[in-house]
Amino acid sequence: SAVISQKPSRDICQRGTSLTIQCQVDSQVTMMFWYRQQPGQSLTLIATANQGSEATYESGFVIDKFPISRPNLTFSTLTVSNMSPEDSSIYLCSVEWRDNEQFFGPGTRLTVL
Amino acid sequence: QKEVEQNSGPLSVPEGAIASLNCTYSDRGSQSFFWYRQYSGKSPELIMSIYSNGDKEDGRFTAQLNKASQYVSLLIRDSQPSDSATYLCAVKAAGNKLTFGGGTRVLVKP
Numbered sequence: 001s002a003v004i005s006q007k008p009s010r011d012i013c014q015r016g017t018s019l020t021i022q023c024q025v026d027s028q029v030t031m032m033f034w035y036r037q038q039p040g041q042s043l044t045l046i047a048t049a050n051q052g053s054e055a056t057y058e059s060g061f062v063i064d065k066f067p068i069s070r071p072n073l074t075f076s077t078l079t080v081s082n083m084s085p086e087d088s089s090i091y092l093c094s095v096e097w098r099d100n101e102q103f104f105g106p107g108t109r110l111t112v113l
Numbered sequence: 114q115k116e117v118e119q120n121s122g123p124l125s126v127p128e129g130a131i132a133s134l135n136c137t138y139s140d141r142g143s144q145s146f147f148w149y150r151q152y153s154g155k156s157p158e159l160i161m162s163i164y165s166n167g168d169k170e171d172g173r174f175t176a177q178l179n180k181a182s183q184y185v186s187l188l189i190r191d192s193q194p195s196d197s198a199t200y201l202c203a204v205k206a207a208g209n210k211l212t213f214g215g216g217t218r219v220l221v222k223p
Contacts, residue, residue: 001159031209042201043157043213058210092156096209100145104156 001097002027004105012111013083020079021108023093028073031096034066037107038089049076049093083112117204119214128223132189136202136214139183145205146178146185151216152198161187192221 003026013019023032032049047055047068055068070076080087093105116139126132134148145164149157163169163176163185175188185204189196202214 033210042215043211045210045212048209090156100205101147101159101162102203102211103159107156 001103006105010109018081023076029095033094034078035092036089117214122218134187138204140206142206143204147203148187149201
């Protein structure tokens with residue numbers, strides 16, 4: 001499977017600020033995704049990061065709050081904007097490999113004070 | 114609302130026994146089914162995928178799929194303390210999006 005890295009691994013931020021999370025893959029992949037995992041919860045898909053076009057957001061998530069970039073087939077960023085304590089979560093990127101299986105990066109643990 | 118349901122547990126299993134985890138899904142159009150293992154503080158790790166009815170075995174893990182009953186299960190044989198984790202069922206319908214269940218926490222007691 002692909003090797004996926006995320007930066008930062010964790011951060012503590014003040015409310016009202018923004019944080020950009022990076023996701024890097026060691027191979028070119030068509031499909032990249034961003035998920036959120038709130039404390040004690042399962043994974044919720046935020047958006048599909050499309051290379052060369054705007055991301056496709058799931059219900060309840062908007063571009064102004066979670067802008068996403070996908071400049072090439074190995075890299076994507078997710079920004080969490082104007083943060084509040086409710087945004088405290090683990091943010092995970094994933095890639096689809098061999099046209100069906102998804103593999104996850106190590107995650108970014110975000111705490112908003 | 115497409116749903117994937119799992120018993121949250123914890124499922125307590127003696128070491129060496131079989132752990133049986135269940136998952137039901139609502140979307141009859143679902144085509145692909147996955148089991149992920151997630152240790153506390155770590156990201157999900159894919160352990161099994163299954164696409165057709167029946168059983169699929171990989172080492173100590175067996176996935177079972179019954180599309181007519183909209184049911185997928187995971188058996189862990191000879192359970193070890195290192196199997197203690199949360200197991201997430203994920204289902205993919207048309208398209209590339211995965212829908213995850215809430216997860217079942219498994220606790221293997223020595």
